[in-house]
Amino acid sequence: MTQPHRNRRCPPSARVPARLGLALVLGLPALGQAAGPSAQPLQQGWQVRLAPGDAHAKDFPKAAQWLPAQVPGTVQTDLIAAGVVPDPFYRDNEAKIQWAGLSDWQYQTHFRADPALLAREHVELVFDGLDTFAEVYLNGKKLLAADNMFRQWRVDAKPLLKRGDNVLEVKFFSPIKKIQPWLDKQPYALPGGHKSAFGDEPKWRHSSTYVRKAPYSFGWDWGPRIVNAGIWQQARLETWDALRVEGLHIAQRRVDADAAQLQAQLELQASRSGPVQVTLDVLDPNGQKVGQFTQDAMVDPGQHRIDLAVRIAKPKRWFPAGYGAQDRYTFVATVRDADGDSQQVERVTGLRSVTLRREKDRWGKSMEFVVNGIPIFAKGANLIPLESFPSRVDRARMRSTLQAARDANMNMLRMWGGGHYQDDDFYEMADALGIMIWQDFMFAGSVPPNEVEFRDNTRQEAIDQVKRLRDHPSIVLWCGNNEVQTGWENWWVDFKKSVGPEERSRIERGMTTLFGSVLREVVSTYDGDVPYWATSPGTDFDTDANQKDNGDMHYWKVWGNPALPVTEYLNVTPRFMSEYGLQSFPEMRTIRAFAEPGDLQPESPVMRAHQKYDNGNKRLLLYIRRAFGEPKDFESFVYLSQLMQAEGIAVAAEHLRASRPQSMGSLYWQLNDVWPGVSWSSLDYFGRWKALHYHAKRFYAPELIAALRNDQGQTEVTLVSDRTVPLAARWRMRVMDVSGKVLSKSEKPVTLAPLSSLRVGSFSDA
DSSP: OEEOOOEEEOOGGGOOOTTOSEEEEOSSOOTTOSSOOEEEEOOSSOEEEEOTTOGGGTTOGGGGSOEEOOSSOOHHHHHHHTTSSOOTTSTTGGGGGHHHHTSOEEEEEEEEEOHHHHTSSEEEEEESOOBSEEEEEETTEEEEEEOBTTSOEEEEOGGGOOSEEEEEEEEEEOHHHHHHHHHHTSSOOOSBSOOOSSSSSOTTOOGGGGSBSOGGGGOBTTBOOOOOOBOOSOEEEEEESSEEEEEEEEEEEEEOSSEEEEEEEEEEEESSOEEEEEEEEEEOTTSOEEEEEEEEEEEOSEEEEEEEEEEEESOOOBOOTTSSOBOOEEEEEEEEETTOOEEEEEEEEOOOOEEEEOOEETTEEOOEEEETTEEEOEEEEEEOOSOSSGGGOOHHHHHHHHHHHHHTTOOEEEEOTTSOOOOHHHHHHHHHHTOEEEEEOSOBSBOOOOOHHHHHHHHHHHHHHHHHHTTOTTEEEEEOOBSHHHHHHHTOHHHHHHHHHHHHHHHHHHHHHIIIIIHHHHHHHHOTTSOEESOBSBOTTSSSSSOSSBSEEEOOTBTSTTOBOGGGGGGOOOSEEEEOOOOBOOOHHHHHHHOOGGGOSTTSHHHHHTBOSTTHHHHHHHHHHHHHOOOSSHHHHHHHHHHHHHHHHHHHHHHHHHTTTTOOEEEESOSOOSSSSBBSOSBOTTOOBOHHHHHHHHHTSSEEEEEEEOTTSEEEEEEEEOOSSOEEEEEEEEEEOTTOOEEEEEEEEEEEOTTEEEEEEEEEOO
């Protein structure tokens, strides 16, 4: 069918990143030209060295010479490959790589430009990611300055290209060396970030607060400090003439069992005026065409958005794991000019409705995800980056991590805000597995600068990332940050006193403007079908953060200070628990991968180097003694740490599930590791399951019997069902002493309502 003309001009800030999860068919004619858009990868022939004049050349002369460089990659992985530095994951070698983060670096490659390339109307140099402060030079002329790891950088390269050999250079500047001299001149340093154990930054004067770079690379309480630099994403030349299709978005205006009301939004850039026709073919999950829609438009030079209304009757919807199939539709848009020359773009997405239900009730104000009308109890964990070196992560590793989550009956992962946005492949796998993604923007535990330039930089980052990821049905929430509001309210009291009320108010306004307005508006504008949440933990700025009766909660009084016993989990019933956790060691096979036999003691220098939580191994021993008594040796300590973690987290998870609908989410901290070390994870660095992950498979099962004993010796038994249909069964309970003698027993039929919990019994130790 032909749609009425709807052609919207897009501002330059609306440009779509090239890392979109879509297929763009290149090499077809466009608007009467002999060739369509094309891309020339720039991945080969790269070299890297210390920037001329860098002070570290004296101690590391090999690094001052050109070394082979991997792109995408990092300086640090190239140094490891060249033998300049040892493996930082082994023993205490982390200290031996710190100088690299304090150095400036120079990349270089050569590429050829033939007459056909130079004849193109537009030749653009595109970097999908530069980490972080960088300058790009083409044939000795500066072309670009970058200052955000999370943005795509696109620039017109044609004026500087020459026929034959071209030299492309990228210079990276140490973020620490760049920020610290400036910070020394400021009246104060904003609070946040993690202190360095290596003396390269003064305590509480942290560069990470001011840099749009993965916060965890500066160190965290579960991972090393490796301040990466490099061309960490794809690089290429893109060429086009009169027209370039930038992207296709399927906005889901209304989706239910009867129909899907959609709006296909085609974004394109034109360099001259002319008519175009857009044809959209819709293929169902089986590849059968179920609709075709057509739109005619006139385009002038500039950026445009052409909208097509799409209706699909009786759609096959996408559901989270455990609630239905993960069906997805394919949308193929073909753009033709008056001569019939064309370009084509494809988008695959799942159709679903997503709501974050926030209603006042007898427990306060709810927080629950409703997908396709079904209130979902979120079962899962927090995901940190898969590696300290992102370029090492391949599809197999992504797949094994996500499959492990699915195998443990998880339906949600929270993409924590101290890392980086994952590649498209990751989200496509989550789509296929039915794992919902809570997506943080990349802020964690630091107060952002209240500066217009910083906010504008972050706004463009958010636009890039939202537009790249918005058609993944797995993404059900965009969240502004991790622990910024709660940190401001609870952790930095002395700082707030020191700056005075006027400056304190100015800083707070900057925080609420960025997370309450700027990022919210980006999500509303570019992905308005998915909810936005200002901060985690939080109430979306209803009240103070981290409340039991409103919004989501991070609960750390167990494990953290004051290190309460695990039974305290039974006394805390938040509306949604998005963080809680206990540490454990990885298994001995993993420990032996980074340690020598002489290192195998909890307080050896190497074990302390791989334990980033202050006095963490002593805290572990405290919890082990409470549960099991004194471990007899190191291997027993390791084994019992995993049992303690598994049984303790099971108490919390089962309590939360037994408390539905008062509580509607359990996301423990954390799923995975960035290196082999001691942490809160249920999967170690090599993907090996800890005892917790095996327990998660049971306590996240669709049907659960939760028998929870409190400190008073009272045990309550609750049945839980995530099924969408009633569950009819016989309930049988026996109470026995330690010798196996049956003290009491009962049996009766029970019908468990859909999506519910039901208390069926209780008994006392007495």
